[in-house]
Amino acid sequence: xxxxxxxxxxxxxxxxxxxxxxxxxxxxxxxxxxxxxxxxxxxxxxxxxxxxxxxxxxxxxxxxxxxxxxxxxxxxxxxxxxxxxxxxxxxxxxxxxxxxxxxxxxxxxxxxxxxxxxxxxxxxxxxxxxxxxxxxxxxxxxxxxxxxxxxxxxxxxxxxxxxxxxxxxxxxxxxxxxxxxxxxxxxxxxxxxxxxxxxxxxxxxxxxxxxxxxxxxxxxxxxxxxxxxxxxxxxxxxxxxxxxxxxxxxxxxxxxxxxxxxxxxxxxxxxxxxxxxxxxxxxxxxxxxxxxxxxxxxxxxxxxxxxxxxxxxxxxxxxxxxxxxxxxxxxxxxxxxxxxxxxxxxxxxxxxxxxxxxxxxxxxxxxxxxxxxxxxxxxxxxxxxxxxxxxxxxxxxxxxxxxxxxxxxxxxxxxxxxxxxxxxxxxxxxx
Amino acid sequence: xxxxxxxxxxxxxxxxxxxxxxxxxxxxxxxxxxxxxxxxxxxxxxxxxxxxxxxxxxxxxxxxxxxxxxxxxxxxxxxxxxxxxxxxxxxxxxxxxxxxxxxxxxxxxxxxxxxxxxxxxxxxxxxxxxxxxxxxxxxxxxxxxxxxxxxxxxxxxxxxxxxxxxxxxxxxxxx
Numbered sequence: 001x002x003x004x005x006x007x008x009x010x011x012x013x014x015x016x017x018x019x020x021x022x023x024x025x026x027x028x029x030x031x032x033x034x035x036x037x038x039x040x041x042x043x044x045x046x047x048x049x050x051x052x053x054x055x056x057x058x059x060x061x062x063x064x065x066x067x068x069x070x071x072x073x074x075x076x077x078x079x080x081x082x083x084x085x086x087x088x089x090x091x092x093x094x095x096x097x098x099x100x101x102x103x104x105x106x107x108x109x110x111x112x113x114x115x116x117x118x119x120x121x122x123x124x125x126x127x128x129x130x131x132x133x134x135x136x137x138x139x140x141x142x143x144x145x146x147x148x149x150x151x152x153x154x155x156x157x158x159x160x161x162x163x164x165x166x167x168x169x170x171x172x173x174x175x176x177x178x179x180x181x182x183x184x185x186x187x188x189x190x191x192x193x194x195x196x197x198x199x200x201x202x203x204x205x206x207x208x209x210x211x212x213x214x215x216x217x218x219x220x221x222x223x224x225x226x227x228x229x230x231x232x233x234x235x236x237x238x239x240x241x242x243x244x245x246x247x248x249x250x251x252x253x254x255x256x257x258x259x260x261x262x263x264x265x266x267x268x269x270x271x272x273x274x275x276x277x278x279x280x281x282x283x284x285x286x287x288x289x290x291x292x293x294x295x296x297x298x299x300x301x302x303x304x305x306x307x308x309x310x311x312x313x314x315x316x317x318x319x320x321x322x323x324x325x326x327x328x329x330x331x332x333x334x335x336x337x338x339x340x341x342x343x344x345x346x347x348x349x350x351x352x353x354x355x356x357x358x359x360x361x362x363x364x365x366x367x368x369x370x371x372x373x374x375x376x377x378x379x380x381x382x383x384x385x386x387x388x389x390x391x392x393x394x395x396x397x398x399x400x401x402x403x404x405x406x407x408x409x410x411x412x413x414x415x416x417x418x419x420x421x422x423x424x425x426x427x428x429x430x431x
Numbered sequence: 432x433x434x435x436x437x438x439x440x441x442x443x444x445x446x447x448x449x450x451x452x453x454x455x456x457x458x459x460x461x462x463x464x465x466x467x468x469x470x471x472x473x474x475x476x477x478x479x480x481x482x483x484x485x486x487x488x489x490x491x492x493x494x495x496x497x498x499x500x501x502x503x504x505x506x507x508x509x510x511x512x513x514x515x516x517x518x519x520x521x522x523x524x525x526x527x528x529x530x531x532x533x534x535x536x537x538x539x540x541x542x543x544x545x546x547x548x549x550x551x552x553x554x555x556x557x558x559x560x561x562x563x564x565x566x567x568x569x570x571x572x573x574x575x576x577x578x579x580x581x582x583x584x585x586x587x588x589x590x591x592x593x594x595x596x597x598x599x600x601x602x603x604x605x606x
Contacts, residue, residue: 013594026512030507030568036564036567037529102540139529139560
């Protein structure tokens with residue numbers, strides 16, 4: 001029963017009472033067309049809805065903001081429906097580009113109706129849950145509604161920038177050759193040390209300058225083996241570390257987390273392109289994990305995990321205290337992508353003490369928020385900057401490589417300038 | 432949709448013009464200046480109703496219908512309004528109200544291939560309901576049977592109970 005039915009009924013009541021109150025037939029005469037109209041609607045009331053629906057989406061995964069075609073087919077298995085409104089209930093965040101997710105039609109028994117539209121959305125995972133079908137009489141007075149549960153899902157993957165090289169130097173490497181200096185002597189390109197000449201050594205390895213300084217002795221260059229390594233990437237998806245800000249030009253709400261996701265994707269691709277074994281943990285509402293792996297398949301897995309990543313709050317995971325350190329092999333490279341909170345510092349101490357090489361890519365939340373609130377250069381901004389600089393300094397003192405990223409600048413040139421050379425080998429005390 | 436909009440405009444024009452004419456006529460007849468203001472107010476309401484429906488702003492049509500019907504009843508009660516005119520105003524205002532809702536549904540559904548067929552079906556039903564309503568109303572206005580007060584009251588009470596039962600029945604059916 002629609003609101004219009006109740007309304008017409010109320011108006012008729014009102015006119016009846018007006019007629020009684022004034023002892024005048026006028027309101028009664030005025031009420032007659034309304035009664036006839038209502039009776040007409042009752043005579044043609046819609047039958048019970050017996051329809052089935054099916055939804056098809058052109059892709060399960062799609063790059064963010066790319067259009068996908070959605071097709072809904074509704075078949076009427078029951079009596080003829082004179083006016084049928086079909087509405088595909090869109091998940092929040094999905095925007096229609098062409099077509100409409102709603103239609104109005106007459107659907108006779110056995111007939112089918114096709115609803116087609118193109119939709120797009122920013123990065124994220126979206127789930128369609130229901131198609132709402134409502135049948136009305138031609139006058140729109142009486143209505144029957146049915147919600148058909150049809151689940152469909154699409155994940156919009158992030159648009160990931162390309163990085164050329166990210167130089168790392170973890171304390172342990174794998175047996176296969178790769179781009180990472182292994183701190184072991186062997187076949188390689190970079191100079192590692194000198195040793196005395198032995199029979200069988202190639203002549204071009206002889207270091208003539210060193211040999212000149214010693215009588216009757218020849219020295220040869222030793223080279224550092226280059227191997228692949230284990231890299232564990234942690235994406236901070238805690239709600240409290242995310243910052244939302246309004247873009248002053250477009251007025252859109254931007255999330256710092258989106259920058260973190262793109263940076264994580266770019267780093268994963270760069271490490272995987274170098275042949276390393278890469279694993280991912282999305283630390284936020286829960287702990288989404290992609291177990292360490294190699295190659296294109298792993299790249300695809302990580303991209304899908306990043307597509308579905310979202311911020312969330314979990315009291316148990318408020319701090320980085322519960323980071324699953326055992327998820328990454330001992331001595332591997334851990335890369336943390338996080339805006340960082342002051343309370344996070346002890347977690348890095350623990351990681352360093354466990355023997356991990358730690359690299360932190362930290363999108364700057366202070367500049368990001370200050371830009372949105374137009375506080376750039378103001379006293380609160382200065383104080384926050386000092387506080388953040390102090391925190392980053394403490395991290396550096398712990399032996400953590402820190403890349404402070406102002407998200408207004410592109411990520412690739414920053415990585416090229418800050419991470420294109422491997423750091424000096426550090427001695428780590430294993431506990 | 433253009434055709435439906437034209438029919439809607441025609442309904443609204445008839446209702447508003449008749450109401451204004453009645454008010455103007457009574458203003459001259461009884462020498463009441465206030466009725467001229469009432470006529471101007473009716474024109475304002477009608478114009479606003481039409482412009483909001485054209486612009487796709489909906490929600491006020493029910494208020495407009497109520498206002499028109501109450502003005503119609505007031506005209507009947509206080510002044511000399513012929514029953515035919517009162518009925519015509521009620522029927523056309525009801526039609527305009529119905530078409531506003533139909534236009535809203537069409538607009539929400541977007542571009543439809545079978546819009547003309549839907550429109551034709553809707554108009555057929557509406558015109559039939561209007562014609563029946565008009566005929567029944569005219570019959571009620573012309574046939575005069577003197578009934579004692581208690582019988583009149585009984586009939587009205589029966590009508591009230593009938594409508595109530597109808598609403599209850601429809602609600603049950605919907606559940």
